[in-house]
Amino acid sequence: MGLEKGEEVTEVMEGAASSLFSDVLWPGFPINSAILDLPDEAGGGGSESPDFMELLGLQDLSQSLFNSTPPIQTPQAAPPAESSETVNFPATPNSSSMSSSSTDAANDADRVAQATAPEAVGDEGAELGRGKTIRGSNSKGEKKKGQKRQREPRFAFMTKSEVDHLEDGYRWRKYGQKAVKNSPFPRSYYRCTSAVCSVKKRVERSCKDPTIVVTTYEGQHTHPSPVVPRGTHRYAPPPPSAWSSPYLPIFSSCLPSTQTLEFRQHISNTPPFDYATSFAASVGDARRHREPAAAAAAGAVRDHGLLQDLIPAKVMKTDQE
DNA sequence: CGCCTTTGACCGGCGC
DNA sequence: GCGCCGGTCAAAGGCG
Numbered sequence: 001m002g003l004e005k006g007e008e009v010t011e012v013m014e015g016a017a018s019s020l021f022s023d024v025l026w027p028g029f030p031i032n033s034a035i036l037d038l039p040d041e042a043g044g045g046g047s048e049s050p051d052f053m054e055l056l057g058l059q060d061l062s063q064s065l066f067n068s069t070p071p072i073q074t075p076q077a078a079p080p081a082e083s084s085e086t087v088n089f090p091a092t093p094n095s096s097s098m099s100s101s102s103t104d105a106a107n108d109a110d111r112v113a114q115a116t117a118p119e120a121v122g123d124e125g126a127e128l129g130r131g132k133t134i135r136g137s138n139s140k141g142e143k144k145k146g147q148k149r150q151r152e153p154r155f156a157f158m159t160k161s162e163v164d165h166l167e168d169g170y171r172w173r174k175y176g177q178k179a180v181k182n183s184p185f186p187r188s189y190y191r192c193t194s195a196v197c198s199v200k201k202r203v204e205r206s207c208k209d210p211t212i213v214v215t216t217y218e219g220q221h222t223h224p225s226p227v228v229p230r231g232t233h234r235y236a237p238p239p240p241s242a243w244s245s246p247y248l249p250i251f252s253s254c255l256p257s258t259q260t261l262e263f264r265q266h267i268s269n270t271p272p273f274d275y276a277t278s279f280a281a282s283v284g285d286a287r288r289h290r291e292p293a294a295a296a297a298a299g300a301v302r303d304h305g306l307l308q309d310l311i312p313a314k315v316m317k318t319d320q321e
Numbered sequence: 322c323g324c325c326t327t328t329g330a331c332c333g334g335c336g337c
Numbered sequence: 338g339c340g341c342c343g344g345t346c347a348a349a350g351g352c353g
Contacts, residue, residue: 175344
């Protein structure tokens with residue numbers, strides 16, 4: 001199902017409520033990023049989703065983003081070799097900026113809402129599903145008819161990037177890849193490699209704009225984000241408060257009370273807890289096959305003090321109001 | 322050797 | 338009931 005036109009869109013946050021997030025604003029989050037805070041249950045159903053980007057005025061939003069937000073200049077962050085973009089964001093060395101107007105994203109959000117299997121409730125269920133539970137005898141038996149599984153909070157980032165899998169400080173294991181209908185690009189499925197963590201993420205490219213990567217996180221990391229890379233680099237881990245639940249209430253409080261879609265323009269609204277820190281850490285995980293620039297960039301974005309430099313004064317002002 | 326990706330198959334939900 | 342589609346599993350292979 002997804003968001004139908006005419007369906008309520010409670011929040012298209014363009015500066016409001018930002019103070020809520022100001023203290024947790026991930027300094028490394030791409031300025032030109034769009035965050036799709038996906039409803040827990042958008043209704044499921046039809047795969048043909050409406051263009052909710054359009055619905056939300058994202059098109060205009062993204063345009064204004066690119067037009068009004070000057071490229072963030074960060075002395076530390078050299079443009080990654082992989083990126084041909086000149087507008088780079090320090091926190092995402094392999095991603096340059098963000099925003100999109102693609103219906104692909106809409107589809108994604110829509111699909112996300114309907115996609116996940118209904119058995120697992122919370123981390124436990126999801127993790128069980130990792131094994132045989134889903135296929136096992138109890139998965140069906142435990143599910144009550146007509147009762148859908150509660151989903152993990154999901155959060156979609158649309159990032160303009162040349163690489164599909166954006167480093168976010170966590171270690172992920174790819175467990176699947178599927179061709180997506182109406183899209184020439186496959187969707188990749190990743191799971192956090194931590195045994196105690198069941199966070200998943202999906203990565204796919206927008207069919208409308210192949211330079212845009214839609215990353216959808218599901219679940220909540222139950223461990224510190226900085227999985228120390230096996231490589232040479234490590235970034236400064238976020239404070240414990242950043243990777244445990246404290247931010248969750250904030251996140252939760254922002255979830256629409258009704259089944260609505262919420263689009264957050266991160267400039268004024270932060271991604272929730274570890275999604276933010278996760279991304280903040282992203283560049284840090286330069287692990288293999290990532291350019292050294294990532295490491296440099298990682299160091300560049302740790303300091304919240306840079307926030308002022310990263311966010312246009314205008315935005316900051318808005319943020320404080 | 323450990324970890325990761327790839328990839329075909331399988332499963333379940335949903336629409337027709 | 339059937340078919341489509343998304344999500345997941347797991348074996349095999351690759352890489353450092």
